[in-house]
Amino acid sequence: MKNRTLAAAAAIACLLTMATLTAAPASAAPRDDADYFEEYFPAGDGLNTLHADVLRPAGLADDVRTPVILTVSPYLNHSGSTVDYDPGAEGPHDRFYDFLDLTKILDKGYTYVMVDLPGFGGSSGCNDWGGNREQGAVKAAVEWAASQPWSTGRVGMIGKSYDAWTGLMGMAQDPDGLAAVVSMEPVFSGYNYLYNNGVRFLNSVATPALFQAIDAKPGSLNDSPEYHVNGAPQTWCYGVNLGMQQQDQPEAAFWLERDLLRAARGSETPLFLTQGLLEANTKPDAAFDFFNGLDGQANRAWYGQFDHVRGWETTADGSRVQTGRDVDVFVDQMMRFFDHHVKGVPAKEAPTRAEPAIEVQDNLGRYRAEDAWPPADAAMLWSDLNAGSYADDNGNQATGDAVETGQGAWSISQPMPHTTWLAGEPVLKVRANAPAPRTNLVGLTYDIAPDGTARLINRGTYLLRGSGEQVATFELYGQDWVLQEGHRLGVLVTGSDSNWWTHVPTGTTVTVASASIGLPFLHQDRKRFLDGGSTPRLEQHLEQTAPVTEQTIEDTERTFRLPPRLRGGR
Secondary structure (H helix, E strand, C coil): CHHHHHHHHHHHHHHHHHHCCCCCCCECCCCCCEEEEEEEEECCCCCCEEEEEEEEECCCCCCCCEEEEEEEECCCCCCCCCCCCCCCCCCCECCCHHHHHHHCCCCCCCEEEEEECCCCCCCCCCCCCCCHHHHHHHHHHHHHHHHCCCEEEEEEEEEECHHHHHHHHHHHHCCCCEEEEEEECCCCEHHHHHEECCEEECCCCHHHHHHHHHHHCCCCCCCCHHHHHHCCCCCHHHHHHHHHCCCCCCCCHHHHCCEHHHHCCCCCCCEEEEEECCCCCCCHHHHHHHHHCCCCCCCEEEEECCCCCCCCCECCCCCCECCCCCHHHHHHHHHHHHHHHHHCCCCCCCCHHHCCCEEEECCCCCEEEECCCCCCCEEEEEEEECCEEEECCCCCCCCCCCCCCCCCEEEECCCCCCCEEEEECCEEEEEEEECCCCEEEEEEEEEECCCCEEEEEEEEEEEECCCEEEEEEEECCCEEEEECCCCEEEEEEECCCCCCEECCCCCCEEEEEEEEEEEEEECECCCCCECCCCCHHHHHHHHCEEECCHHHHHHHECCCCCCCCCECCC
16 A cells, blocks of 8 residues: 555656646547546456546447457557647547547447556556566456457457557457457567667667656546556666667567567467558568468458558648558458458458458559468579678668768679569578677668669668678568569678668678578569559658669679569469
């Protein structure tokens, strides 16, 4: 009781401090189409309590059971989603009100539930960055929502980014009642979010620190004492989280606990996934392994040339949809998915099986249907690369001006004799001699136009942990990319991509004794395409070029193994 009193005092003190800051509206009053109430229930660990905001269809009797759509999130604090603070906010957070507005799910007989992760909003405890406390809380939230007298017992989950990660946690935990998950731009592994093969991403420090600040933030002045006391910060975990996140080995126990690729493998819970191939936040390096490791025939995915956005999200001025498709395309598919798997609408009325398992977008902005991705006819063709050397000095970036781009060992193919099509994740193998331990290695592939303008296709990095000669084999980020006749494929082996990773340079020169790359080329042409077009993110990407001089091409050209002309068409 003493600790609880101290926690309450801390919460009130923090609340008074925050109230002096500039207010930023972040929450919304209850909706006209909903009857709203709050609930508290056990987190399942015997220690903590979770807080839920419940939106029931307006005017519906308490004893009428409905299917449930659930979001479990760190972003639902009544006073604001991140570090913004609105002391006068009332009611639940409006993070997914756009989802409610577009789908009309309350009018269609669903209940929408929002649950705070431990340590956030009105839930007690402390956050642990996707660890056992959060995974257990997700399981408890699903089973609580499924067991309520107003629930049919079937729960679907929806989220984007962190609360898309919680949907995948639900799949890994397999709670009673979980019927389907819509996960937009999720995290698949805590390690993969912060590191790529031992090298830190640019956001690997600031983003985790942000979540400690979100955890510490109190509710609004209109929240109940129970909300404030329950959500009072338990700061003991902040340093633990940040300290444990410094481990750059994926085999560390801390990271294995947060590896959903292993934990969710074989899950039969239907998943509707979106993954941007040009993501700058939740990168695509684990998306395909996760999706392809699931069981069942009901899974859906969109892989597109977009960034960290919801499937229906538009540009700030509302003039364009970020995915390059009409808003209704994603919304209608998503609701057929939920209606069939959560509401129980017969397949003939919600024909999800008639829709392709995967809809993927190429660099020309065209969407098409695939049964799998990488597609079955994507064959890995290996080509030897040039030997050479590079400076481990953090002096290269993937795109930019001539001074900062193209520093390292180039290998540039012959001109494409015909159109070729990459679809999948290239594999780079490098035998290098590193004078010092913990040396950086980066692989970049480019589409080089006849005028020497190069556009990035794939990227990846690897930390050479030892010194002396060693072999590194690693995957680059996947892409779906058409190389036009006359274009060349360029591969750069270098020491950094400083606009993507936080490299710690050794200041040494690394010798590349030999290298090769496996490139996943399609063998069959695609000629049938779905509705949709270019995206704002794709257009931005295509404008971010790197110059390659005629002399570089002449000096580093070698013969790559290329596929025959694309055959057939479907």
